[in-house]
Amino acid sequence: MVAPVSPSIPTAPPAATVSLPSTHTADLADDRYLNRELSWLDFNSRVLALAEDPSLPLLERVKFLAIFASNLDEFFMVRVAGLKRRDEMGLSVRSADGLSPREQLALIARRNQELSVKHARVFLDEVRPALADQGVSVIAWSELGESDRRRLSVYFTDQVFPVLTPLAVDHAHPFPYISGLSLNLAVTVKDRATGGEHFARVKVPDNVDRFVRVRRDDSPGAIDAFLPMEDLISAHLDVLFPGMEIAEHHVFRITRNADFEVEEDRDEDLLQALERELARRRFGSPVRLEVSDDMTDHMLELLLRELDVDPGDVVQVPGLLDLSSLMQVYGVDRPALKDVPFVPATPPAFGERETPKSVFSTLREGDVLVQHPYDSFSTSVQRFIEQAAADPQVLAIKQTLYRTSGDSPIVDALIDAASAGKQVVALVEIKARFDEQANIRWARKLEQAGVHVVYGLVGLKTHCKTCLVVRREGSHIRRYCHIGTGNYNPKTARLYEDIGLLTAAPEIGADLTDLFNSLTGYSRKSEYRNLLVAPYGVRTGIIDRIAREIDAKVAGDGSARIRLKANALVDEQVIDALYRASLAGVPVQIVVRGICALRPGVVGLSENIEVRSILGRFLEHSRMFHFGATDEFWIGSADMMHRNLDRRVEVMVQVKDPRLTAQLSDIFDSALDPRTRCWVLHGDGSWVASPHDRDDVREHQQALMRSRIDPGA
Known part of the structure; x- marks a missing residue:
């Protein structure tokens, strides 16, 4: 087991002269921290804001719509699945902000429904029409002319029909297993002879493209047209159910628990143990049911019953489900609708x-x-x-x-x-x-x-x-x-x-x-001489250095300050150390891409802390620290999260060469420039786009690209 502590950096006292106010130390319903799950949904909301931004190239907006959907899938498969498991097991462990698993699930469900509808509407009302204006159409079967329909019917018969397997549900055929993230059609067919109605499920095959490329005869300007595969299958259900009347059909998608634990102490062969658990992943319990918003109550009740899904886990979506598939549309060769290619520079x-x-x-x-x-x-x-x-x-x-x-x-x-x-x-x-x-x-x-x-x-x-x-x-x-x-x-x-x-x-x-x-x-x-190594050394090393900044500030050192860049800031011990720094008057500047459980700008707690988030063309992923009084710069793999600090081997290294520390300082300066476009976190947990009151707004990532193209810029 790695248990590193750096002897060259003696442990500093925990800044005993600075303590958190007693009003902020309740064990439950603690108002020092924001909820990490809701903070993650706020992060994904900022991704969605990029899809809404009309200043971005159109296909880049499509990309962010797809990223939003993919992010949300993983959030449900892992984070929501974990909360549901705790709730079902009756575990009363509360989050740092004092919420039970059930309370968090209820808040997540409400927020997710809002975001999912907004996500769908951005595509339907803004991006899809704008795409059509540029000759990239995502169309429905009803929009096709006769010649296009005939051509696609031949394609369906030759390429799609052979891989489809309609599964009936009756006394002789139990409800089929629905794999996680698969797209499905729920179909009700009526027997013309008896009038009896029957349910069937048709899986949209996942080994073919989600969108069928269409060359439209009736619209010469539409160079690139895409028909959703579920539309093509829906138009040919009579071929799958000959002699039956199609009473109704709707699209649905289920998300399953994809998190698991490998019992490493029990299993001698870790590879075999992991492969066994991976095989079980597709059979995880359902955590979300997405349905088209035109699904009838009768059909929805049947799915809830057969899939054993709680009504609170249903997400009703207008338009297409699974917009992560829009990455296929993003792949069209339309450079004018994308970011200008950037060629990385050789150092x-x-x-x-x-x-x-x-x-x-x-x-x-x-x-x-x-x-x-x-x-x-x-x-x-x-x-x-x-x-x-x-x-x-x-x-x-x-x-x-x-x-x-x-x-x-x-x-x-x-x-x-x-x-x-x-x-x-x-x-x-x-x-x-x-x-x-x-x-x-x-x-x-x-x-x-x-x-x-x-x-x-x-x-x-x-x-x-x-x-x-x-x-x-x-x-x-x-x-x-x-x-x-x-x-x-x-x-x-x-x-x-x-x-x-x-x-x-x-x-x-x-x-x-x-x-x-x-x-x-x-x-x-x-x-270790020049490293901090988790699971034992990173948290203590960072907190020790925060304490030194506090001591320096108390001693009158005006250079004391803390700059931090990470993907997530959740660990309560690190957050409390930053609160103590703020109370001592140490300026704390944080750039966080995703989750932040710290509340900045709270009177009597965090008035000297500011938090901002930068999202853009590239995914901000580096972790960097700067401690001003000691002028130490550290980079590494660890985010300030429990899993990184307690359950992973992580390495942080101190960068000492003045040439290189100047480079790191420049990155911080650019990200923290008051003119830099970003989102700013407020103490109530809201994120506000900034700056919104100046004409000289700058883009952090574009500035770094320009610096490689023109080093003197």
């Missing part, structure tokens, strides 16, 4: 020369900081690993893999290194949610190539992003390292904003050696 340190310089010789001259996607992943981190694999002087490569791409050059490089006789260790986190199957495949492929594959520590997920290269140089051994905030995934590195440190610093190399020994063996290493 200057790795820039092309007449005689290319190796990554290793560059790092011997000094550390390099990269920020993706502005800095190219392929010509920095990927090149580092590929050169290590090809270099005959490299003896060993040790790397963590949490999520990677389907055709990963990183994995290929590790296989090449093992084939060349190098010692290669890959710590593959096969419990990375929703990537389990892919990671199992990678683990087996790596093992077959001779890579030493390790699955991490019992009871912990290995979430840190680290790579260690051991190289012989003359009579010496030198270690080269990468520590980052994002996964080793070339595809998401073009979409996610992340920070990475490449270094040959001996003390960091020694730290990573110790860390990998803890992850792969029985080491009980408890001291």
Whole structure:
């Protein structure tokens, strides 16, 4: 078990001179914290706001509609599923803001219904008509001309009909199992001879495109037209039920609990245990039923009864269900309707020369900081690993893999290194949610190539992003390292904003050696030189540094301040430490992409704290800290959440080189600039778009893109 505490940074007192007001310390109904689930729904609402923004290119708005839907699916499969499980088991554990699971579920249901209807209406009333004006139509069967219908009927007969399986429900045919996230037609058919009505279910196949491409004869301007597959099937139900009258049909979709626990202590083979649980995932209990808003009460009652769904879990949606499929529409080749392509820049340190310089010789001259996607992943981190694999002087490569791409050059490089006789260790986190199957495949492929594959520590997920290269140089051994905030995934590195440190610093190399020994063996290493490592070291390390800022401020140091950037801020101990800092007069500035349970700007508690959120073309994903009095900068993989700080192996590294700390400070300055477009969190939990009263509004991400295109900008 990793139990790191940094001896070089002695534990600071918990700022005993500053304590939280007694009015803010009740055990239940505590008003210090916002509800994390509702805060997540607020985050997804901000994603939806991007889909509403008419200043964005039209297909980018389509993309955000799809992202909103995909986000919501995962939220229900995991977070809502967990709350329902606690409620059903009678567990009375309340959230930090004092709500029971049942109370949270009720609030979530109301908020989700509002957002789901708004989401559907943005597509129906704004985006879909705007698409049609640009020649990209999402159409209904009723809008097609006769020639189009004949052509699509042939397509249905040849390509779709053979894979459909209508399932009747009667005394001889029990109600079929409905898999999670599948799109289905609920059909009532009437026997013309007897007049009896029967129910049947038709699954919309998930191995064909959701939208059928249509070349419309009656609308030459509509270059790209899409017909939903459920519309095509609905128009041909008489072919599926010959001799029967189609009385009614409606679309529905169910979401199931996809969260599970692997009993690692009981199961000797973690791979087999995980595969068994993955097989059970599709049979999880239902947590949400989405139905078209024109579904009859009779049909809905039947589905509720047969699917064993609570009426409170029903979401009625106007128009199409499952708008995550709009990513297919986003894929049309219409560059004028999308963001202008951005080509990441090769970091200057790795820039092309007449005689290319190796990554290793560059790092011997000094550390390099990269920020993706502005800095190219392929010509920095990927090149580092590929050169290590090809270099005959490299003896060993040790790397963590949490999520990677389907055709990963990183994995290929590790296989090449093992084939060349190098010692290669890959710590593959096969419990990375929703990537389990892919990671199992990678683990087996790596093992077959001779890579030493390790699955991490019992009871912990290995979430840190680290790579260690051991190289012989003359009579010496030198270690080269990468520590980052994002996964080793070339595809998401073009979409996610992340920070990475490449270094040959001996003390960091020694730290990573110790860390990998803890992850792969029985080491009980408890001291690190330049790292904070969860599950024991990150929370205490951050809180200690907050306490130092408090002490500095109390001592009259005007440089005391805290700047924090993360995906989520939920951990109550960290939040309370930030409250103490605010009470001591320490300015606290927070940039959080998603969940924030801290209440800023509350009189007598958090008047010196401001929280903002930046969403845009790229997904803000880096985690960074700056402590002003000590002028310390830290980056790493850990969000301020219980799961990261208590149940994962996470790594934070201190960036010391003044050249690199200046880069990190510039990122903070840009994100926190009063002119930067963002959402600002208020103490009552509301998020307000800002700034709304000035003409010189700037875009944080566009400014960073310009800085790579024109470094002098």
